[in-house]
Amino acid sequence: xxxxxxxxxxxxxxxxxxxxxxxxxxxxxxxxxxxxxxxxxxxxxxxxxxxxxxxxxxxxxxxxxxxxxxxxxxxxxxxxxxxxxxxxxxxxxxxxxxxxxxxxxxxxxxxxxxxxxxxxxxxxxxxxxxxxxxxxxxxxxxxxxxxxxxxxxxxxxxxxxxxxxxxxxxxxxxxxxxxxxxxxxxxxxxxxxxxxxxxxxxxxxxxxxxxxxxxxxxxxxxxxxxxxxxxxxxxxxxxxxxxxxxxxxxxxxxxxxxxxxxxxxx
Amino acid sequence: xxxxxxxxxxxxxxxxxxxxxxxxxxxxxxxxxxxxxxxxxxxxxxxxxxxxxxxxxxxxxxxxxxxxxxxxxxxxxxxxxxxxxxxxxxxxxxxxxxxxxxxxxxxxxxxxxxxxxxxxxxxxxxxxxxxxxxxxxxxxxxxxxxxxxxxxxxxxxxxxxxxxxxxxxxxxxxxxxxxxxxxxxxxxxxxx
Numbered sequence: 001x002x003x004x005x006x007x008x009x010x011x012x013x014x015x016x017x018x019x020x021x022x023x024x025x026x027x028x029x030x031x032x033x034x035x036x037x038x039x040x041x042x043x044x045x046x047x048x049x050x051x052x053x054x055x056x057x058x059x060x061x062x063x064x065x066x067x068x069x070x071x072x073x074x075x076x077x078x079x080x081x082x083x084x085x086x087x088x089x090x091x092x093x094x095x096x097x098x099x100x101x102x103x104x105x106x107x108x109x110x111x112x113x114x115x116x117x118x119x120x121x122x123x124x125x126x127x128x129x130x131x132x133x134x135x136x137x138x139x140x141x142x143x144x145x146x147x148x149x150x151x152x153x154x155x156x157x158x159x160x161x162x163x164x165x166x167x168x169x170x171x172x173x174x175x176x177x178x179x180x181x182x183x184x185x186x187x188x189x190x191x192x193x194x195x196x197x198x199x200x201x202x203x204x205x206x207x208x209x210x211x212x213x214x215x216x217x218x219x220x221x222x223x224x225x226x227x228x229x230x231x232x233x234x235x236x237x238x239x240x241x242x243x244x245x246x247x248x249x250x251x252x253x254x255x256x257x258x259x260x261x262x263x264x265x266x
Numbered sequence: 267x268x269x270x271x272x273x274x275x276x277x278x279x280x281x282x283x284x285x286x287x288x289x290x291x292x293x294x295x296x297x298x299x300x301x302x303x304x305x306x307x308x309x310x311x312x313x314x315x316x317x318x319x320x321x322x323x324x325x326x327x328x329x330x331x332x333x334x335x336x337x338x339x340x341x342x343x344x345x346x347x348x349x350x351x352x353x354x355x356x357x358x359x360x361x362x363x364x365x366x367x368x369x370x371x372x373x374x375x376x377x378x379x380x381x382x383x384x385x386x387x388x389x390x391x392x393x394x395x396x397x398x399x400x401x402x403x404x405x406x407x408x409x410x411x412x413x414x415x416x417x418x419x420x421x422x423x424x425x426x427x428x429x430x431x432x433x434x435x436x437x438x439x440x441x442x443x444x445x446x447x448x449x450x451x452x453x454x455x456x457x458x
Contacts, residue, residue, distance in 0.1 A: 006333055006335065010335060010338070011338065011342065011345075014345060018346065018349040019349075026356055029356040029359070031359050
């Protein structure tokens with residue numbers, strides 16, 4: 001018998017012996033746990049992203065069973081998971097709608113210009129800490145992809161210097177929002193498809209000077225809105241998602257076209 | 267007899283697993299916040315190192331060496347240690363849920379604690395016999411317990427003192443561990 005065969009067989013035998021003894025020890029020292037923990041654990045997605053604030057799905061399941069966490073506490077599982085867990089726990093899941101990450105910046109390479117050159121760690125947080133402003137706009141996306149590296153679902157990518165979310169892949173965990181040093185990423189409900197793609201609070205002229213796709217706070221959108229859902233606050237348009245009826249008139253009038261229509265096909 | 271006592275002293279003090287060999291740092295820094303948890307982790311590690319030294323010696327001498335499979339020692343030891351830790355975990359869960367909870371994530375982490383694997387591999391390297399291996403495992407575990415309990419004591423006093431802001435938390439713990447390490451260097455003359 002060749003060496004590799006002996007090695008394989010020996011390791012397999014040791015593995016089997018260890019496995020069998022583990023099973024017998026496990027039977028002997030079996031502890032009855034709350035059966036709901038296992039059931040809840042099965043309803044959770046199981047990718048241990050930690051977005052709920054607990055150390056993984058097991059810890060979350062225990063917290064839910066102990067009544068310390070809400071049944072809708074898992075942002076990834078969203079409404080379906082909350083409903084199932086609600087059934088196990090015997091409570092109504094007034095589940096929140098699934099949320100999707102949204103990058104409030106449209107400053108790609110062709111609309112804004114580079115100001116300084118940054119040579120260093122290729123990471124947004126490091127670049128922001130260095131104090132060098134890479135782009136003319138101080139508010140915009142750095143484009144080094146700190147959000148990309150934390151995304152567990154491969155749903156956010158830097159394209160042409162600005163991060164873009166793949167809405168189909170996004171699981172709504174919010175890790176990118178925490179990672180972004182410019183606080184550009186926001187979680188908005190899935191059905192809310194109108195959102196402002198700019199975060200620049202400067203006055204109109206200052207914004208124009210640095211970016212062709214920036215909100216100049218002109219207020220044309222406010223006048224278009226029949227539902228009182230969009231307001232300009234601090235030279236930047238904000239949409240009140242509770243009031244917005246998704247008519248899309250605001251974007252038709254927006255001179256910079258920075259109000260995104262996130263419906264499929266756009 | 268002197269050899270056996272010397273092995274324990276060497277493993278516990280002169281070659282202290284944490285402070286001189288720098289193995290098992292993760293749980294050393296992670297669990298030392300509470301005295302009770304660090305004592306129980308020390309006991310758990312001591313138990314695992316002692317038993318795994320014996321099992322590793324048996325497996326190595328009776329199975330691996332005769333078959334010429336010495337190169338397999340690392341993977342086999344990892345397998346055995348992982349299983350042992352699992353057993354300890356189930357045992358603790360059954361017998362004392364409070365300690366099980368206090369240890370939390372660090373109990374399964376003994377599986378990947380390089381201190382435990384380090385002892386098993388060093389025993390083979392030093393060509394110890396069964397009794398010597400077990401004593402080395404016991405000594406290492408005691409050394410680990412000593413180090414983590416000392417650090418837990420220091421940390422409980424640090425928590426009460428008024429530190430400059432930049433030193434609070436991890437920095438002062440690392441500094442204390444470094445000073446402990448320097449202090450343990452003093453044992454290096456003990457063996458002669």
